[in-house]
Amino acid sequence: MNPDFPIYSPEEQIAHPLLEEKEIRLTIKRDDMIHPFVSGNKWRKLKYNVDEMRRTQRNHIVTFGGIWSNHLLATACAAAKLGIKATAFVRGEPIDSDSLFLYKMFGMNLIYTDRQAYRDKLKLYNDYFAHDPSTYFVNEGGSGLLGARGCSETIQELTGTYDHIFTAAGTGTTAAGILHGIEQYQEQAELHVVPVLKGAAFMLDDIRRFSESMLSFQFHDEYHFGGYAKYTPELLRFIQDFTSHTGILIDQVYTGKMLFALFDMIRKDKFTRGSRICAVHTGGVFGLLGVKKNFVF
Numbered sequence: 001m002n003p004d005f006p007i008y009s010p011e012e013q014i015a016h017p018l019l020e021e022k023e024i025r026l027t028i029k030r031d032d033m034i035h036p037f038v039s040g041n042k043w044r045k046l047k048y049n050v051d052e053m054r055r056t057q058r059n060h061i062v063t064f065g066g067i068w069s070n071h072l073l074a075t076a077c078a079a080a081k082l083g084i085k086a087t088a089f090v091r092g093e094p095i096d097s098d099s100l101f102l103y104k105m106f107g108m109n110l111i112y113t114d115r116q117a118y119r120d121k122l123k124l125y126n127d128y129f130a131h132d133p134s135t136y137f138v139n140e141g142g143s144g145l146l147g148a149r150g151c152s153e154t155i156q157e158l159t160g161t162y163d164h165i166f167t168a169a170g171t172g173t174t175a176a177g178i179l180h181g182i183e184q185y186q187e188q189a190e191l192h193v194v195p196v197l198k199g200a201a202f203m204l205d206d207i208r209r210f211s212e213s214m215l216s217f218q219f220h221d222e223y224h225f226g227g228y229a230k231y232t233p234e235l236l237r238f239i240q241d242f243t244s245h246t247g248i249l250i251d252q253v254y255t256g257k258m259l260f261a262l263f264d265m266i267r268k269d270k271f272t273r274g275s276r277i278c279a280v281h282t283g284g285v286f287g288l289l290g291v292k293k294n295f296v297f
């Protein structure tokens with residue numbers, strides 16, 4: 001197999017009138033710069049899974065996701081680069097989508113699955129691949145303990161010292177890894193998790209389990225904008241404002257909601273002046289192109 005991806009993810013301090021007014025130092029940890037397609041937390045979540053595949057001499061990754069999945073895009077591209085096979089169970093019907101096009105460009109094998117069957121991922125895996133010892137199961141979104149272990153390195157890499165660390169959460173695996181990293185490398189920092197979907201309480205258990213930490217953290221579950229991948233004109237306006245002030249693209253599914261939450265809390269004076277805040281840019285700006293028609297300039 002080919003060598004892994006080198007990690008390039010600088011910390012970038014950003015300027016914005018609100019940050020100046022409230023005297024907040026905001027740094028973005030640019031995990032989105034790791035790779036254009038294997039971006040952000042998705043490579044971190046794959047890394048130890050790939051190690052485990054090598055250790056157990058398997059060369060075919062089998063995983064799960066939707067039509068706009070950052071995880072599938074990352075897996076498809078990473079597999080191509082690493083010289084391994086990839087198959088994805090894709091929820092729903094084939095449609096004309098830029099992501100599906102890219103999955104196929106990277107040579108991923110796609111199995112379209114109806115919503116009912118998609119729910120039981122282990123059954124799908126077993127039905128198709130139980131007897132193939134070359135295959136390796138990776139859960140939807142790359143979630144799990146090995147995924148969290150990779151994400152804790154985001155914190156290990158930090159060169160600055162922070163009072164607050166923010167991340168978006170879908171499965172909670174990234175947040176779990178970050179919590180683990182905070183316990184080891186940034187013990188003065190408080191973690192703030194912004195779930196991007198409705199009814200995110202399930203995540204609390206997974207964050208505990210996958211972080212292997214009892215450290216407390218803040219859970220801001222009122223910034224989901226109606227649910228996963230839902231958005232409002234206000235959120236899109238915020239995204240445009242943020243991007244035009246910083247030169248950093250964010251998306252409406254994950255990092256837009258997380259940074260909206262952070263800016264809302266700054267506006268409401270939830271942080272003392274001089275606070276040092278690090279927001280992790282978990283990548284995945286590709287989804288923004290799917291809603292470009294809804295922006296008003």
Ligand SMILES: *Cc1c(COP(=O)(O)O)cnc(C)c1O
Nearest residue numbers: 070170171172174254282283284
């Ligand atoms: C997948 C993804 C997340 C969610 O990560 P979890 O580990 O599932 O919580 C956050 N941000 C971006 C950009 C993502 O692609």
